[in-house]
Amino acid sequence: MNTLEIKNLSKFYGRTKALHNITFDIKPGSILGLIGPNGAGKSTIMKSIVGLTNYSTGSILVNNEKLKKGSRKGLKNVGSMIETPALYGHMTGLQNLKLFNDGSTSDAEIKKIMDETQISSFANKKAKNYSLGMRQRLGIAMALLNHPKLLILDEPMNGLDPQSTHDLRDLLLKLSKRGISILISSHLLDELARIADYYVVINHGKLVKQSDAKSFLSADNAVIKLDTNNNDNGLKAIQNAGLDAHIVDRDIEVKDEGNALNTALKALVDANVDITNVQRQQEDLEESLLNLLTKDKGDK
Amino acid sequence: MFTLLRQELYKQIHGKFYIGWGMIMFLFAMLIGWASNKYNIMSGDVYMTRLSNSIQIILIAMVVFVSTIISNEFASGTIKNLLSRQYSRLQVFLSKLITILFMYVYLIVITFISTYIGRMIFFKSGHIIWKQLGTNLGSYSLFLLLIASAALLISNVAKSGGAAIGIGVAFIFASQIISQLLSILVSHYHWLKWNPFNFMNVNFQLTMPNIDKITLLSNNQMILGTVAYSVLFIFIAGFIFKKRNV
Numbered sequence: 437m438n439t440l441e442i443k444n445l446s447k448f449y450g451r452t453k454a455l456h457n458i459t460f461d462i463k464p465g466s467i468l469g470l471i472g473p474n475g476a477g478k479s480t481i482m483k484s485i486v487g488l489t490n491y492s493t494g495s496i497l498v499n500n501e502k503l504k505k506g507s508r509k510g511l512k513n514v515g516s517m518i519e520t521p522a523l524y525g526h527m528t529g530l531q532n533l534k535l536f537n538d539g540s541t542s543d544a545e546i547k548k549i550m551d552e553t554q555i556s557s558f559a560n561k562k563a564k565n566y567s568l569g570m571r572q573r574l575g576i577a578m579a580l581l582n583h584p585k586l587l588i589l590d591e592p593m594n595g596l597d598p599q600s601t602h603d604l605r606d607l608l609l610k611l612s613k614r615g616i617s618i619l620i621s622s623h624l625l626d627e628l629a630r631i632a633d634y635y636v637v638i639n640h641g642k643l644v645k646q647s648d649a650k651s652f653l654s655a656d657n658a659v660i661k662l663d664t665n666n667n668d669n670g671l672k673a674i675q676n677a678g679l680d681a682h683i684v685d686r687d688i689e690v691k692d693e694g695n696a697l698n699t700a701l702k703a704l705v706d707a708n709v710d711i712t713n714v715q716r717q718q719e720d721l722e723e724s725l726l727n728l729l730t731k732d733k734g735d736k
Numbered sequence: 737m738f739t740l741l742r743q744e745l746y747k748q749i750h751g752k753f754y755i756g757w758g759m760i761m762f763l764f765a766m767l768i769g770w771a772s773n774k775y776n777i778m779s780g781d782v783y784m785t786r787l788s789n790s791i792q793i794i795l796i797a798m799v800v801f802v803s804t805i806i807s808n809e810f811a812s813g814t815i816k817n818l819l820s821r822q823y824s825r826l827q828v829f830l831s832k833l834i835t836i837l838f839m840y841v842y843l844i845v846i847t848f849i850s851t852y853i854g855r856m857i858f859f860k861s862g863h864i865i866w867k868q869l870g871t872n873l874g875s876y877s878l879f880l881l882l883i884a885s886a887a888l889l890i891s892n893v894a895k896s897g898g899a900a901i902g903i904g905v906a907f908i909f910a911s912q913i914i915s916q917l918l919s920i921l922v923s924h925y926h927w928l929k930w931n932p933f934n935f936m937n938v939n940f941q942l943t944m945p946n947i948d949k950i951t952l953l954s955n956n957q958m959i960l961g962t963v964a965y966s967v968l969f970i971f972i973a974g975f976i977f978k979k980r981n982v
């Protein structure tokens with residue numbers, strides 16, 4: 437049983453299609469990173485799940501309850517913070533928490549939530565005086581009320597300093613170990629790198645890629661960088677040897693697959709090109725995401 | 737549903753509205769009581785049955801309250817908390833309506849107590865003509881129902897509390913002028929008596945004689961029409977609320 441199942445979700449804003457047949461699901465206790473540039477449709481997906489917006493077609497199941505117009509039972513165990521934390525400025529942090537406690541969260545549990553989200557030190561101050569980071573943390577604390585099985589966090593790292601970002605990562609990992617499923621979005625892959633179990637990448641409302649964290653960095657993203665005394669001849673030799681290579685920033689870049697390194701070196705030696713530098717590198721996450729997104733544009 | 741209502745009341749208790757307007761009602765009752773006695777503006781009985789003439793102020797307070805109770809949640813984004821859980825939009829809307837009713841009853845009670853105190857202090861008597869008080873309260877409540885429903889509708893259509901407050905308060909003061917102007921038209925085209933502005937005379941008609949000659953409506957038609965228009969306005973406001981994307 438999946439905590440969340442989204443099938444063929446489509447959404448129009450007027451005549452513009454914001455989501456095209458999005459399908460993915462989240463298994464219990466796992467963290468799904470929803471990645472995409474600004475305007476990709478991340479918030480729209482989340483709003484559709486919790487019913488802040490009506491979607492056009494498709495179906496959404498939360499905790500095995502199908503969400504329909506008249507039936508929102510599945511949302512009982514969903515905590516969310518979408519776009520910006522929704523706080524009452526005239527109340528303190530603690531009062532905001534008490535307000536949205538539907539009665540199932542004990543005072544001790546509220547205290548634990550405050551400690552874990554590190555808001556205890558300012559919980560008795562009025563929320564209107566909070567910094568962005570403080571608001572963000574209170575918003576997350578509110579999402580943790582009432583024992584959620586699914587946590588939906590929309591760009592929760594916005595406005596957090598590096599230390600708080602680090603602490604939030606730890607907290608999310610801890611929560612997922614407790615069995616809470618998490619749907620978390622970001623336009624920066626880097627923010628979710630070390631925590632997401634799998635990723636869904638969307639762009640222009642379309643699902644571009646879906647993969648688990650390990651295979652996200654697939655072989656086709658690794659390259660060998662070569663510098664020689666004659667890169668023009670070197671490139672020709674390597675391409676003649678059947679490898680996928682081109683010049684990038686005055687280096688020869690060869691796609692790192694199979695026996696590419698050996699083949700390339702041999703081709704250079706055979707062509708009498710002197711090798712001055714060899715480097716094997718994995719593209720970083722951000723770069724591979726960028727490639728993915730530009731490729732998506734090219735397809736259009 | 738009970739949880740939603742508890743949350744609405746929690747927000748009000750931690751807000752300033754009920755204290756601020758409660759104090760205004762009290763001060764106003766004292767001021768009018770003092771002035772009525774000193775300058776012989778009205779008798780103690782009239783002072784009491786008109787709730788120290790404060791009902792007009794309650795109307796203003798309620799128009800402000802109704803106009804902002806939903807639109808402020810949209811403006812601050814807090815509406816997301818209300819709409820993203822297991823409760824239906826209808827339940828959220830109903831919890832708002834009930835909170836509005838609570839606030840009205842609260843303001844009436846505060847004003848009643850304040851006026852009663854004023855009557856004791858300035859007129860040295862606790863006598864109340866209940867029947868007249870009931871008629872005044874009932875007719876003003878009907879007037880408020882119409883104005884507040886319109887304010888609720890406007891705040892949902894215009895997606896702004898400010899617009900609704902402006903128009904709502906303007907109606908309270910301009911209702912007589914508007915309906916007098918319209919009464920000229922009504923006298924020529926009788927079917928125009930069913931226009932919603934004509935029902936803004938409801939409190940005059942129920943508390944003063946001969947207004948039915950102008951409105952061309954019987955008291956019962958007046959009451960039923962006021963309720964019908966109010967229900968219609970609330971219904972449309974609820975429909976817009978239900979459909980609205982956040």
Ligand SMILES: Nc1ncnc2c1ncn2[C@@H]1O[C@H](COP(=O)(O)OP(=O)(O)O)[C@@H](O)[C@H]1O
Nearest residue numbers: 449454472473474475476477478479480481981
């Ligand atoms: N209320 C709205 N009305 C019209 N278009 C909208 C609305 N909300 C979002 N959009 C459009 O839908 C697309 C996706 O937006 P959004 O889900 O907010 O993106 P993201 O959260 O990934 O930055 C954008 O092109 C945005 O302009």
Ligand SMILES: [Mg+2]
Nearest residue numbers: 478479519590
């Ligand atoms: Mg967004």
